[in-house]
Amino acid sequence: MKSRTLDAVNNQIQAEFQSAYIYLAMSARFEDMKMSGAANWMRIQWQEETAHAMKLYDHLIRRGESPVLQTIDKPEVSFESALDAFERVLEHERHVTHLIHSLYEVAVEEKDYALQTLLHWFIDEQVEEEENAEAIIDSLRLAGESGQGLFLVDRELGQRAPEEEEDE
Numbered sequence: 001m002k003s004r005t006l007d008a009v010n011n012q013i014q015a016e017f018q019s020a021y022i023y024l025a026m027s028a029r030f031e032d033m034k035m036s037g038a039a040n041w042m043r044i045q046w047q048e049e050t051a052h053a054m055k056l057y058d059h060l061i062r063r064g065e066s067p068v069l070q071t072i073d074k075p076e077v078s079f080e081s082a083l084d085a086f087e088r089v090l091e092h093e094r095h096v097t098h099l100i101h102s103l104y105e106v107a108v109e110e111k112d113y114a115l116q117t118l119l120h121w122f123i124d125e126q127v128e129e130e131e132n133a134e135a136i137i138d139s140l141r142l143a144g145e146s147g148q149g150l151f152l153v154d155r156e157l158g159q160r161a162p163e164e165e166e167d168e
Ligand SMILES: [Fe+2]
Pocket: 016, 019, 048, 049, 052, 096
């Protein structure tokens, strides 16, 4: 693997672990707010982001490269409402989409076809991530300040279960 591509993948591994860390911190904050459903949703998000990091990590291993793990920053999550939190999720996922697209551009420029194929999965995943966050924001906007509305959205978020491992 070319060093430019390798560095770019290592950076993306960091970004995925960083995402995982942010969502775990959000999960803890939702536990504080007694919104156990949203806490559950964020905890599953943490698992998924960790799985994304590991997908890239394993790709490097399979190609005979050594992943180089980087520093993960302390997550800053001080939201006051669920709507605020999920608006941050959407903003963060848009940022990650941008990172994935930049990584794909590197894979194209460096003619790394195997990495391009792997990244197709990530490109689709980001569409889903943004779509999910937008749908939750819509529900939270409808719920507004109503305790009953928030209760129902929280209950729905509590039903999110970990995804089945897909075949590769
Ligand atoms: Fe991710």
